[in-house]
Amino acid sequence: MQAPTMSTTGALYLGRPVVLRAGHSRPRANALLQSGRRQALHVVNIAAAPPAPQRAPGQEEGIPRPAYVDETGYGRAAPPPFTLADIKAAVPAHCWKKSTWRSMAFLARDVGVVAALAVGAYTLNAWWAWPLYWVAQGTMFWALFVVGHDCGHQSFSSNKTLNNLVGNITHSSILVPYHGWRISHRTHHANHGHVENDESWHPVSKRIYNQMESMAKIGRLAFPLPLFAYPFYLWQRSPGKTGSHYDPKCDLFVPQEAPMIRTSNAFMLGMLAILGACTYALGPLAMFNLYFIPYVINVVWLDAVTYLHHHGPHDENEKIPWYRGEEWSYLRGGLSTIDRDFGIFNHIHHDIGTHVLHHLFPQIPHYHLVEATEAVKPVFGNYYREPEPSPGPIPTHLFKPLMRSFAQDHYVEDEGDIVYYKTDPKLNHLASGSDV
Numbered sequence: 001m002q003a004p005t006m007s008t009t010g011a012l013y014l015g016r017p018v019v020l021r022a023g024h025s026r027p028r029a030n031a032l033l034q035s036g037r038r039q040a041l042h043v044v045n046i047a048a049a050p051p052a053p054q055r056a057p058g059q060e061e062g063i064p065r066p067a068y069v070d071e072t073g074y075g076r077a078a079p080p081p082f083t084l085a086d087i088k089a090a091v092p093a094h095c096w097k098k099s100t101w102r103s104m105a106f107l108a109r110d111v112g113v114v115a116a117l118a119v120g121a122y123t124l125n126a127w128w129a130w131p132l133y134w135v136a137q138g139t140m141f142w143a144l145f146v147v148g149h150d151c152g153h154q155s156f157s158s159n160k161t162l163n164n165l166v167g168n169i170t171h172s173s174i175l176v177p178y179h180g181w182r183i184s185h186r187t188h189h190a191n192h193g194h195v196e197n198d199e200s201w202h203p204v205s206k207r208i209y210n211q212m213e214s215m216a217k218i219g220r221l222a223f224p225l226p227l228f229a230y231p232f233y234l235w236q237r238s239p240g241k242t243g244s245h246y247d248p249k250c251d252l253f254v255p256q257e258a259p260m261i262r263t264s265n266a267f268m269l270g271m272l273a274i275l276g277a278c279t280y281a282l283g284p285l286a287m288f289n290l291y292f293i294p295y296v297i298n299v300v301w302l303d304a305v306t307y308l309h310h311h312g313p314h315d316e317n318e319k320i321p322w323y324r325g326e327e328w329s330y331l332r333g334g335l336s337t338i339d340r341d342f343g344i345f346n347h348i349h350h351d352i353g354t355h356v357l358h359h360l361f362p363q364i365p366h367y368h369l370v371e372a373t374e375a376v377k378p379v380f381g382n383y384y385r386e387p388e389p390s391p392g393p394i395p396t397h398l399f400k401p402l403m404r405s406f407a408q409d410h411y412v413e414d415e416g417d418i419v420y421y422k423t424d425p426k427l428n429h430l431a432s433g434s435d436v
Contacts, residue, residue, distance in 0.1 A: 138297025180245030193333025
C-alpha cells in the first residue's frame, strides 16, 4: 500500500492525483479534499453530487483534520476525491440488470443441494458422515440466507412480490424473520459506518461499554461467543438499542410496516410447526443432526462473515474509521467496509465477500458484483482495500484478522466525529479466565 503523502501545503492524499500545491486556490483545494461529504441518515440519493463542503470550526481551509489519519498513519478517513456518481458511472450498464431466471436457478441449486445432503445423511446414518454433513449443510443454510438477503435488497428480481415471497420462505426456513431483518438491514446500509445509527456490528461507545455487565461484554466482544450472537440480536438487538425484530411496535419499524412484521412472524410459526412435525416423525436425535447443528453452523457463518465485513483489515497496522456528525456520509461509511476472499465458498455463498460496492449499490445482483467491483477499482484508488487472497480452498487466512479484531476492537470514545476502536485489556483477561 502506498503510504499517505503530504503535499507542499501539508494536505493529505492517498495515491490518487489529488496533490495540493501553493498554486491551488482555496476553493479548489477545499473541493479536492472535501468532495464526497454529505449528511444523510435514512434516505440517500446515491447518484447525486455532494453539496458544497462545510468547514469545521477552527479548521484551516484545505487542510484535513488530524483525525483523518489514525495513529498508524493511514488516511482513508479523509473525504474521497470522487463521488457516488463517479462510482456509478464506472459500473458497466449490464451489471445493473436483474435476471429472475438466473436468480431462480441459484435458488433451485441451493434447495437441491440442501435436500440431497439431508436425504443422503439420513439414509447413510453413519457416525463419520454426520460431522461432514453438519459443516456442508450449515454452509448451505448460510447460502439460503444470502438468497433471502438479495430478496431484501430487491436484487433477486424486478418483481417485489416475488422477492418478498422468496425472502420469507428462505429466511423462515432458517428461523430468520424476513421483513424484520430486511428493515433493520436497510437501516444498516443507510447508516453504515455511523457509530450510533448503524445496526448490528456497530461499535459501542465508552459510556455504553462501561455500563455493560461483564458477561454481556464477553458475549458481544470476546471470541468465540459473538459468533453465536445472531439469534439473540434478532430478539434484543445490539447494546444501546432496544426492541425486537419480532415486535411490530419496535422503533425499527414505522406503523405501516407492522403488517409485514406479522407476516414474517406467521412464516416463522409455520416453520416451527414443520420442525415440530418432523421431530415427531423422525425423532429428536435425527432432527438434532439434520437441522439443529447445521443451523448453529449457519449462525457462525453469518456472524463471522458479517463481522469481517466491518472489522479487522488484513493489514494489522490499519484501523477502520467510524464516523459521527458532519464527518459521516453515505459514501465514506460505505468505503469503510471490507471485501474478503472466502476461497471455495465465494461462489457457494453468492459472492457475499464482494462487499464494498454492494454496500454502496445494494441493487446490483450478486452475480455481477465481482465484475462491477473490478470496473470501479480505478475510481476507488487507495480507498479500496484489496482483499488478501485465500491461501487455498479453505480461507484459513481470515482467522488471524478475526481473532485480532476481537482482541483489540472493544469500544470507541464518546466524543469525536472520527473515532477508532480502543482496547480494554481487562476484557481480554476476563475472557481468558486470567486475573486482572
